[in-house]
Amino acid sequence: MSNKVESVESVEVSDASVQREWKSVAATGARELASSYVLCNTVLGLARSGIAERLSDHWTPLAELVPPGGYSELVGNLLRFAEVRGLVESRGDSWRLAAPGGALLGEVPEAVIGYYAEAYGPVLSNIEGLATGRLRYGADVERDTEALGRRCEVLFRSVGMNVVRELIGRYRAERVLDLGCGTGGMVLDLAREDPRLRAVGLDIAEDAVALASKRAREEGLQDRVSFVVGDAFVPGEWPAAARECDLFIAVGAVHEHFRDGEKAVAELLRSYAELLAGKPGSVLVLAEPELFRDAEDADFFLVHALTEQGFPQRREPWLKVIEAAGLTCRRIQSVPDTMFRFAYYEITSAAVPR
Template identity: 40%
Template sequence: MEIRSAYSQSARTEVAELRDADLINTWQQFQTSTMPDLISAMHLCHAIHALSDTGLLQRLRDGRNSAGTGLLEGMNQRIAANVLRYLVIRGLLEEWQGTYTLTYKGELLTSEISLARLGFYVEAYGPVTQRMSDLITGKAVYGTDVQRSNGPLSRHCGTVFAKYYTPIVREAMAGRGAKRILDLGCGAGQLLIDVCLSDPEVTGVGLDIAPAAVEVAREQARRHGLEDRLEFVVGDAFDPASWPEVCNGVEVISGIGVLHEHFRDGDQAVVDILDAYAKVLTGEKMLLIGEPEPYYDDRENDSDFFLMHVLTDQGFPVDRSDWADVIERSRLTCRRVLTRATAGPRMCFYDLAPRG
C-alpha cells in the first residue's frame, strides 16, 4: 500500500491518500461489470414512474413548473424537490432559478408509449418481480400468493394497443366490410373504443372474465360518448358456449394476446380452444387472433417479456411457424397473417375462418 501525505494550506491538517492496488482492481472490476449502470437504470425507472404517478409530470407540462406556481403543492416538499434535483442530474430536467423544464431526453422518456411500456413492467408486473426469490424457491405460488396488477396491465396495454394494434384490426375489418366486433379479454375496452372512434358505423361487445375490468370499460365508453355503440359483459373468453346472448350477431371476433398462455398445457389445449371458436364462426364471421412473436433474444425487451411469462408460469408465446402448425391441427384455416413491417412490438394477427 502506498501512502502520500499532504497538508491543507488553511489549517495545516495532514491529508493521507492511501493507494491499494488490490482495492483499485476490485473497484475497476465493479465498474467494468456494468452493475453501476444497472443500478442507475433501476432507480431511474422508479423515479420516472413516480414523476408520472404523483402528478408532478402533468404539473410540469401544465406550466406549474416551480414551487411558486404550485409544482410541489401537497407533496413532501423536501423529498420532492430533491427527486427533481436527481432528475436534473440524470439529464431529464433542466433547472433555472427554481423553474424546471423537461429536456428532450426527458420528453422521450415520459412519452405516452414510454410510460406505458415502463408501467407494464414496474406497475403491472412489479408485484411479481418483487417476489422472484419466493417464486423460484416455491415459497410463493403465482395466482395464489402473488398476482400481477390487472388494472395497470389493462391500462398500459390499452395505450400500446391503440397505437400499434388498432390500425391492424381496422384494416382486417375493412377488408371484410365488417361493422360489429366482439373483443375477447377486452380489459379496459381501449381497442373497441379506438375502433369505434375511428369509424362511426362500428359497434362492438367486450368480454372479460374480470368484473372490475368490465366496469372500467363501461365507464370509459361513457366518457367517450360510446355507451350506445359498445356493450361490455363478464364472461369466459375460452368457453364460447357460455357467452351472453349479446355476443351473437358479431362479424369479427378478436382476441389479442389471450391464447398463448394456454401453451403451458400443451399445443392441444390451444387447438381445443380454436375448435371451440370454430363452432361459433357461422356465416361470414372472422376470427382475428393477435399474438406476440418473440425471437427470444435481447432486443426490444424480448428477454424481459420472457421473464414475465417465466415468473407467472404462463405458456410461452411462439412464432408464426409454430402457430401455423397449431392452426393446421384445428378446424380453422388461416387466410392472412397481418403484421407491422418495422415499428412496434412484434405481433402477428391471424385471420382465421372455418375450414370449407
C-alpha cells in the first residue's frame, strides 16, 4: 500500500494570499478559542456522564469507563481526544488520568467551566437575540438555576468556607443561619464538620428547600439541621429556629438589588437592624462579589449584564448602604488569588459599641 501512495504525485500548493490570510487568522487566536470551546464541553461531558469519576491514577479498562447504555467506540474516541489534550493517557485498551492535565477534570476546575458553559450557557448562546431585542432575559431566555446552584456550592466551598469557619470561631457562634441557602451545601458542610453546631437554611424556593431537607435526612443530620421556606429580607416572618441564630450569613444575595438603587438596598438591610439589636452579640455577614471591569472579571461582568442583574459593587457603596440602614460594618475580609473576588462584610447593630 505504501508503494502505491508513493507512486502518486503529491503537490503542496503554496499560495501566498492563502498563507497571508491564515497567518492573520492565527494571530487572532480564533483557533485556540474554538479548541477551548470544544475542550470545555468535553470536560463537562466527561463529568456529567460519570466517565471522569471512573478515571483515576490507576489503569482502568475502557469497558469499565463506559457509562451504562453507552457506546464503547464513542467513549474510546472521546478519550482519544482527551489524550491529545493532555487530560488522560492510554496503555493498550486501558486509561488513566494524566499529570498535570488530568487535574482539569477535578471538582473545582469543572465547576468553573460549568458556571459559565452550563449555568450561563443558555444566555451566552443567545447573545444575538438579547442584543437585537428579539429575546428578553426572564421571558425568553434564563440561566440554568439548578446548574448555577450546584456550581456555586462547589466554588464557594473552595473560596469562602475557611472564612466562614473563622467567623464561627471568632464570634463563638452556636447557631448559624444561611440566608438564600439553595440546596443547603454550606449548612450541611458546617454541620458535618462541627457536631456542636446547629444550622438553619432559609430560601424562598420551595423545591430547593425540599432537596436540602432530603440531603440532611440522607446524611442523618436532621437533628441539628433544618431548612425552611422564607423571604431572606422579611425576618419578622421567619420561624423561631431562624430568628434564634447568632450568626447570619448571606452569600451573593443582596448585590442584585443595586439595580433598584442604593436606597432600595439600604431599606432591605434595615430589616436586619431590629433583629441584630434584639440579639446582643449577633452578627450578619454579607459575602458579596466585588466587580472590577478588568481582564479577570470581564466574564463575570458580561453574564451580569446579559441577565440584567444588579452589578456587584465596590466597597464604598456597600459601606454607605450599611450605615444608612442603621448598621455598623466592623471588618471586611477578602481572599486573594481566586477567580471570584468576594468581600465579607461583618455587620452588627449600630447600637452595639465598638
